[in-house]
Amino acid sequence: MPAAVRFGANYTPGQGWFHHWLDFDLDAVRADLDAIAALGLDHIRVFPVWPYFQPNRTLIRPRAVEQLVQLADAAGERGLDVNVDGLQGHLSSFDFLPAWTQTWHRRSLFTDPEVLDGQAALLRTLAGALADRPNFIGMTLGNEINQFAAGPHPDPDRITPEQAGAWLGRMLAACEEGAPGKPHVHAEYDAAWYQDDQPFTPAHAARLGAMTTVHSWVFNGTAQAHGRDGVATEHHAAYLVELSKAWADDPHRPVWLQEVGAPAPLIPAGHAAAFTEATVVNALDCADLWGVTWWCSHDVDRSLADFPELEYSLGLLTSSGRVKPAGEVVARLAREWRGRVHAPAPRTTALVVDVGDExxxxxxxxxxxxGSVFEAFARLVGEGVRPAVVLASRVDDKEHLALRGIAEVVVPEEVG
Known part of the structure; x- marks a missing residue:
């Protein structure tokens, strides 16, 4: 049944960034959450940094878990639901891996039995600590952890797609053990959809977990080629939502736009509000959208060194809590869509995607x-079409097409 779309933010603390866990200040967190709630958002995504919470394979710090619960409770007091990422191996260009997986203790993040036991214990513990909180949405396994499994990461733990699927299954099961019945998910960056040798695949993304998550960043070549206000740039998030549906076994599987932001300088500060509005409005034209969670809540304070330049300006709010133009846009859209049933018209034309073995x-x-599918999708949108995407193996599946409202299919070579 159609439901209202959720609007939220990835919570980046205004003071100390994610290092705030080392000097946890509940009053500062409350001030951040007040500013987020004032935007009219209904949820946040929270990032407990893995080595801060589990510095030793058999030590999950009770105080850190308690602070996570305090944060979740403070969010609940302000009407904010909470999703928790469990294994923060990577955030904003920095890797955060515990010492017991590195150098002298180097072992695979995805296949070593002891590492798997440690990861599962952390996920189970965090989920269990929040299981009885009414504002706890569920767990995300980690932030774009697929980057550790292939290039361009400088030191990947290479695995096969079968091993990636086994890892996802084991970790999702640990979340379920900790908090039964919650919608636990996993999240990859767009290499899962775009990179031929990435072992985390579109099928994993669209068929494992309670819903599909997509992370949309136009610094991946989209804005460079199409410009800040190009059709492909402003529809990139919507494209990923629709692309994910091609692999879903459930024609109405929920899709969560879990990360999307306006990266400078490709999206200049003066254009950030227009990009934000176009991106969100276009995503809202996709059926079965669970929610939009902007990256991020607060800017990174410039007193912190060595971040890529774009990371300092991605917030809806400044590090001191002042609302930025993009924040005003998201706040207005959240107000306009609050309680509104989300039921876009079916996309009756589907673009065929053939990637070999699905x-x-x-x-x-x-x-x-x-690529041919990406560019054909953008051309169709530019011509006024609202395209869906369908796997080549399903173009003759009349039941599947009917359930999705698809009346005709086109191949990329027929477009433009």
């Missing part, structure tokens, strides 16, 4: 910026 997707780069 499970392994060895030719998924056709979906990436510059």
């Amino acid at each position: 499970v392994l997707a060895p030719r998924r780069s056709v979906c990436a910026p510059g």
Whole structure:
């Protein structure tokens, strides 16, 4: 049944960024949450940094878990639900891996039995600590952890797609053990959809977990090629939502736009509000959208060193809590859509995607910026079409097409 779309923010503390866990200040957190709630948002995504919470494989710090619960309770007092990312191996260009997985203790994040036991214990513990909180949405396994499994990461733990699927299954089961019945999910960056040799695949993203998550960043070649206000740029998030539906076994599987932001200088500060509005409005034209969670709540304070330049300006709020133009846009859209049933018209024309084997997707780069599927989708949108995407293996499945409202299919070569 159609429901209202959720609006939220990825919570980046105004003081100390994610290092705030080292000097946890509940009053500062409350001030941040007040500013987020004042935007009219209904949820946040929270990032307990893995080595701060589990510095030793058999030590999960009780005080850190208690502070996470305090944060969740403070959010609940302000009407904010909470999703928790469990394994923060990577955030804003920095890797955060515990010492017991590195250098002298180097072992695979995805296949070593002892590492798996440690990861599962942390996820189970965090989920269990919040299971009885009414504002706890559920767990995300970690932030874009697929980057550790292939290049361009400088030191990846290479695995096969089968091993990636086994890891996802084990970790999702640990979340379920800790908090039964909650909608636990996993999250990859867009290499899962675009990179031929990435072992985390579109099938994993669209078929494992309670819903599909997509992370939309136009610095991946989209804005460079199409410009700050190009059709492909302003519809990139919507494209990922629709692309994900091609692999979903459930024609109405929920899709969560879990990360999306306006990265400078490709999206200049003066254009951030227009980009934000276009991106969110276009995503809202996709059926089965669970929610939009902007990256991020607060800017990174410039007293902190060595971040890529774009990371300092992605917030809806400044580090001191002042609302920025993009924040005003998100706040207005959240107000306009509060309680409103989300039921876009069906997308009756579907673009066919052929990536070879649909499970392994060895030719998924056709979906990436510059690829035939990506560019055909943008051309169709530019012509006024609202395209869906369908796997080549499903074009003759009349039941599947009917359930999605698809009346005709086109291949990329027929477009433009």
